[in-house]
Amino acid sequence: MTFASVEDARERLRGVGYLTDDRLATTAFLQSALGKPLLLEGPAGVGKTQLAQSVAAATGRRLLRLQCYEGQDETKALYEWDYGKQLLYTQMLRDKIGQVVQDAPDISSAVERIAAQDSVFFSERFLVPRPLLEALTSPEPVVLLIDEVDRADEALEAVFLELLAEFQVSVPEVGTFTAEHHPLVVLTSNNTRDLSAALKRRCLHLFLDYPAADRELEIIRSKDTGLADALAEQLVGVVRGLRELELRKAPSISETIDWARTLAVLGVTELSAPVLAETLNVVTKYERDLGIATRELPRLVDPNATVPGERGHGHGHGHGHGHGAPETPAGPTSAPVPASAPPRPAPDAGDGRDVRAGKDAPGRHDEQYYGSPSAASGRPRTVTPGQGSRSFRPGGARKRPL
Ligand SMILES: Nc1ncnc2c1ncn2[C@@H]1O[C@H](COP(=O)(O)OP(=O)(O)OP(=O)(O)O)[C@@H](O)[C@H]1O
Ligand SMILES: [Mg+2]
Known part of the structure; x- marks a missing residue:
């Protein structure tokens, strides 16, 4: 059964363990009411795939999943x-x-x-139906998840167009199959390439960003990680702080969950920078990120803490920024979050976008990113607001590493 209202969508998704905000619940309801495919874009680990799975569970529909990859044979996605x-x-x-x-x-x-x-x-x-054809011919209505559509080649994207526009598929030797029941279609994308306007036009579009602090905390709680509430709240604050750093891969909801579980398993009763530093490899996926995060942890745990190397003026790294000048942009060799940065937002302080936008140090995705010597030039770089958008790199042409 599809969703009867926004509230119904929210409650039933919650019933299967997926916590929504207003925008998400509204979109889920609209998708089922309008019967339109839903395109979810956003950084890794924010719950895109999980939403499709949860919609299937909440509506009692079977989930059919097509995992896209480069070089996939488009006919084999059909039959x-x-x-x-x-x-x-x-x-x-x-x-x-x-x-x-x-x-x-x-x-x-x-x-x-x-x-x-x-x-x-x-x-x-x-004929052996593959997920796309199966979704159309199924005697019961289903949820069709087309996962990581940005990894599909353009030929396969063209197949999606016919399917999404007409809910039908042609098999030359047999004829045209038209859907008995329109499936609820969810497409997800990490934006490793730009999708065609034609595809976007056929879909409801939702950008899933990192959640607001209170929703993230609620998600952590709902996962029974075993971590005490107060610590989980503190942990969410630290993760949000990490997202503001210039990391190559910002930690996502799944990493927060993993971190909470790890700390619970270790029996941690108090969050301190050393304890977090020991387990940082749960949330950082690159050596360089680990270094940055380790350096910034004391300040993220305690905003008043002094980060080693920033005491006095004797650090001698020669970038020449003005200490104590809040508006000075952080040079590439300086700490990404200036010592004068505002303390991390309280869990109920919205999603902190303004705070993040204010200190958003640019350039995390340009060619100078990997700490190249030229990165120390401190030349101005483009700034885009919003954590998710920053790690998400809209319109990016770079392929995700295999
Ligand atoms: N709103 C939510 N409610 C409950 N759990 C969530 C929510 N959002 C994310 N999660 C948790 O985060 C994990 C990661 O989500 P998911 O795998 O759906 O991310 P994704 O956006 O598809 O990532 P990727 O782009 O890497 O595939 C899920 O296993 C789920 O446990
Ligand atoms: Mg996914």
């Missing part, structure tokens, strides 16, 4: 011919086939007679 079965049948029918061609005067007329039987072997009996 495949069961060659093994075809071969078996021809062998079992050898005598019958022999009779058909028995009195053929020459090879070409024998071939003609066999060709006349084509339709027997290229019929639905020998």
Whole structure:
């Protein structure tokens, strides 16, 4: 059963363990009410795939999933011919086939007679539906998840267009299959390439950003991580602080959950910078990120803490920024969050976008990113607001590393 209202969507998604905000609940309701495909974009680990799974669970529908990847054969996303079965049948029918061609005067007329039987072997009996066709032919309405659509080639994207526009698929030898029940279609993208305008136009679009602090805390609580509430709240603050740093891969909800579980397993009763530093590898995925995060942890745990190397003026790294000048942009060799940065926002202080935008040090994705010597030039770089958007790199042409 689809969602009856925004509130119904919110409650039923919560019932299957997926916590929404207003925008998400509204979009989930609209998708089911309008029957439009939903395109979810956003950084890794913010719950895109999980939303599709939760919509399936909440509506009692079967989930069919097509995982996209580069070089995927577009026809195989739709259906495949069961060659093994075809071969078996021809062998079992050898005598019958022999009779058909028995009195053929020459090879070409024998071939003609066999060709006349084509339709027997290229019929639905020998067709193996793959997720896209299965979603249309299923006798029950389903949820179709087209995951990581940005990794699909353009040929496959073209197949999606026909499917999403008409809810039908053509198999040349058999004919056109039209959906008995329109599936609820969810597409997800990490934006490793720009999707076509035609595809976007056919979908409701939702950008899933990192959640607000209170929702993230609620999600952590709902996962029974075993971490005490107060510590979880503090941890969410630290993770949000980490997201403001110039990390190559900002920690996502899934990393916060993992971190909470790790700390609970270790029996941690108090969050301190050393304890967090020991377990930082749960949330940082690159050596360089680990270094940055380790350096910034004391300040993230306690905003009044002094970070080593920033005491006095004797650090001698020569970037020449004005200490104590809040508006001075952080140079590439200085700490990404200036010592004068405002303390981390309280859990109820919205999603902190303004705070983040204010200190958003640019350039995390340009070619100078990997700490190259030229990165120390401190030249101005482009700034985009919003944590998710920053790690998400809209319109990015760079492919995700395999
Ligand atoms: N709103 C939410 N409610 C409950 N759990 C959530 C929510 N959002 C994210 N999670 C948790 O975060 C984890 C990661 O989510 P998911 O795998 O759906 O991310 P994703 O956006 O698809 O990431 P990727 O782009 O890497 O595939 C999920 O396993 C889920 O436990
Ligand atoms: Mg996913």
